[in-house]
Amino acid sequence: MKLTILGCYAATPRSFTNPTSQVLEVKNHLFLIDCGEGTQMQLRRNKIKFSKIRHIFISHLHGDHFYGLVGLISTFRLLNREKELHVYGPKGIKEIITLQLKLANSWTNFPLLFHELNSKEPQLLFEDSAVMVKTIPLKHRIYTNGFLFQEKPGERKLLINEAVKYNIDVSLYNSLKKGKDVVSEDGELIENHLVTADPPPPKSYAFCSDTVFDPDIVPQIKHVNALYHESTFLESEMDLAFPTKHSTAKQAATIAKLASVKKLILGHYSTRYTDINLFRQEAETIFPNVDLADDGAEIIVE
Amino acid sequence: MKLTILGCYAATPRSFTNPTSQVLEVKNHLFLIDCGEGTQMQLRRNKIKFSKIRHIFISHLHGDHFYGLVGLISTFRLLNREKELHVYGPKGIKEIITLQLKLANSWTNFPLLFHELNSKEPQLLFEDSAVMVKTIPLKHRIYTNGFLFQEKPGERKLLINEAVKYNIDVSLYNSLKKGKDVVSEDGELIENHLVTADPPPPKSYAFCSDTVFDPDIVPQIKHVNALYHESTFLESEMDLAFPTKHSTAKQAATIAKLASVKKLILGHYSTRYTDINLFRQEAETIFPNVDLADDGAEIIVE
Structure with a gap:
């Protein structure tokens, strides 16, 4: 499992920071997770063969998590993509994309399949012989899901x-x-x-953004190899976290500890902070194995 | 009049090239013309005080000309903008933006006013004591307008x-x-x-993208100080220009010559070409004063 961080900052893109988007490479799949504005540029800059992406998972309909989707779909069209593209995201995403394609008097030359979500229970979104993807219902200001990527046990x-x-x-x-x-x-x-x-033990990755501190997710992410958990704020801005339904680095670390995960990856940093190392320092007071998402970073999930 | 090119490439953004967007600074206004994906990052990179933008002109609803608009509007909201924002563009643009704001359960904290266009005749869009903006109806695959920015004669x-x-x-x-x-x-x-x-003579700037070669626009852009005219192709790809309703560099230069403009600015280059100087060379065989739009370029309109 290899995770490439395309963008990891909250709210507004800036000159050289990007909103949320990640690519997870697992068992011959390239899964795109969230797709903020500029994701297609970031895919190119990071030399990811993005024609290989067949499944896109959108956590929620705040702009910093999906405004790049319509551009990416249009680019697939211009590049004469033929392969199916599956988009999993909250109800409404299909209307947003199709309205824009319709007004441009264009349609995709490849099958574009929307899987709209509205369940508040974990759902199986994708399964093949090697991997499964499920939703992790999160608590945010609007309907939001995280995603759990699980390898199946391999052959002996x-x-x-x-x-x-x-x-x-x-x-x-x-x-x-x-x-x-x-x-x-x-x-x-x-x-x-x-x-x-014995085959190597199957690996798992949980993506949890955006969410308020919520121990209800712990059973579902128990023992994952890597947990990406948003940390929009530090504890010093704790008073902002609850009303905006975001988490602090310490809260993210508490979830990691409760779920006994192997590694915690922090991200979705508010752009008010100039040094993201502060997030790691704060989380490490609770949980030892902390990695920082940063635009362009590659993280091997072990 | 100062023109800043934020993006000048056709079709798909790439690692380090941007789709169409320009800022025209004239008589204390910052007019934003088109707004492809990543425009807000380009505004920041070019250190443009974008809170000063009060009028955005969208030529047509192909993605490389407006996919950055919703993100820019969302960023204005997050930056607690209070000033009115006027968006001028083809019918449908209001539905695209409002649908996305509605699904994010958010609305702007500033007055957001849409001026939807569907006339095929030139229209006055904006006027104050110093400047006027009119549409230039263009012929493209979908409903499209260019824009004519005219200073009024100043005081003696x-x-x-x-x-x-x-x-x-x-x-x-x-x-x-x-x-x-x-x-x-x-x-x-x-x-x-x-x-x-006598006051300095009033200046004028015409933005014409995207359009097939169309001498019908000549009377409206006669004698402008600067004409931006798309040149998606070179003459060698002439066979592509007409069916896609785009122009070649030579055709753009022909329009500049017919309209006796002072300066021609080329742009909207197809990404198939690696050297944009070829566009200038081709245009200069027809018209002498040619400038190349390039991302980040500043052009003084004299």
């Missing part, structure tokens, strides 16, 4: 030398990878664990 | 030494600037031309 790792030693026919290797016992050329039953090893 | 220039010599009371100086004859302290009628000089 074949120990070739052992398989040869036990005289197992090559045609049975796939069964072994799937965890089955097999019968060798010598007619002997070979228990799977003798010729395979 | 008072020749102080002469006024003193003729013993004219200070209270009459304003009448002199308005071109009136006055009576001196000695009871003598003083003809205006004796104590004033």
Whole structure:
């Protein structure tokens, strides 16, 4: 799992900072998470092959999380995209995009499929043989979801030398990878664990932005390998966090601790702060393994 | 008149090129002309005091000319703007912006006034004591207007030494600037031309993007000090210009010549070309005074 931060600042884009957008590379997918203004430029600057994006997840309809979507869709059209594009986001997103395409007297030359969300319960949005994506309902000023990306357990790792030693026919290797016992050329039953090893444990990434401090999300994000949790403010601006339904770095760290995650990634910093290291320092008083999102940063989820 | 080019490329923004947007500074106004994605970042990068913008003119509803508008309006809201903002653009623009503000559960804290256009005749959009703005109907794939910005003749220039010599009371100086004859302290009628000089000639700027080659616009832009005319293509891609309703550099120069303008500014270059100097070279075969729009360029209209 590799996460590329395209933008990680709250509210308004500035000369050289970008609003929320991330790309998660996992099991041959490029998932785009949120799409603030300028995301398509950031995709280019970070040399991401964005024709590979087939699924876009929009957390909520505040501009700093989706104003770049219509431009990206238009660019896909101009680049003669043919592959399906799936957009998952709050109810209303389809009308916003289609109205603009209609007024430009244009339509996409690729299938554009909207999956509009309005449930307040976690929902499965996408699943294939290798990965699942679910919503994490969040509490913000308007209807908002985070997203949970989970790898499925991979196939068992074949120990070739052992398989040869036990005289197992090559045609049975796939069964072994799937965890089955097999019968060798010598007619002997070979228990799977003798010729395979456990696959690497599946990884998971939770994206939680924007949200007020909300321990209700803890069960759903328990033990994830990486949690991105918004920290718009520091504790010194605590009085602003609750009324705007945002979190402080300390609150984000508290959620990380309660959920026993492996790593906390902070982001969605208010542009009032000039030094984002203050967010890390504050979070580390609660939780040890803290990373800072920053525009252009690549973070390996381990 | 000072023109700042925020973006001048066609179709899709790239890592370091921006879609159409310009700021025209004239007689204490900052007029924003078109507003492609990323315009607010470009305003910041070019250190333009964008709270001073009170009038935004949108030529047409293709994304590379207006996808940055909703973000700019949202930023004005976050910056607690109080001053009126007037948006002039094709019918439909109000619905696009208001739908997005409504779904974000927000509204502006300043008066946001839309002036929707659908006339195919030139219209007066704005006028005060110093300047007028009119539409220039253009022919493109969808309903499109260019804009003509015209200074009004200024007050006559008072020749102080002469006024003193003729013993004219200070209270009459304003009448002199308005071109009136006055009576001196000695009871003598003083003809205006004796104590004033002609004001500098009023300047004018015509913005014409996007448009097919169309000599019908010539009477309206006759003798302007500067004409921005799109040149999406070079003559070598002439076969693309007509079906897409765009112009070549040579066609832009032909319009400049027919209209006897002082200066031609080219822009809206297709991103297929790597060297924009080719546009100037081609145009100069027809018309001598050619400037190239480029992101961040400042052009004085003389």
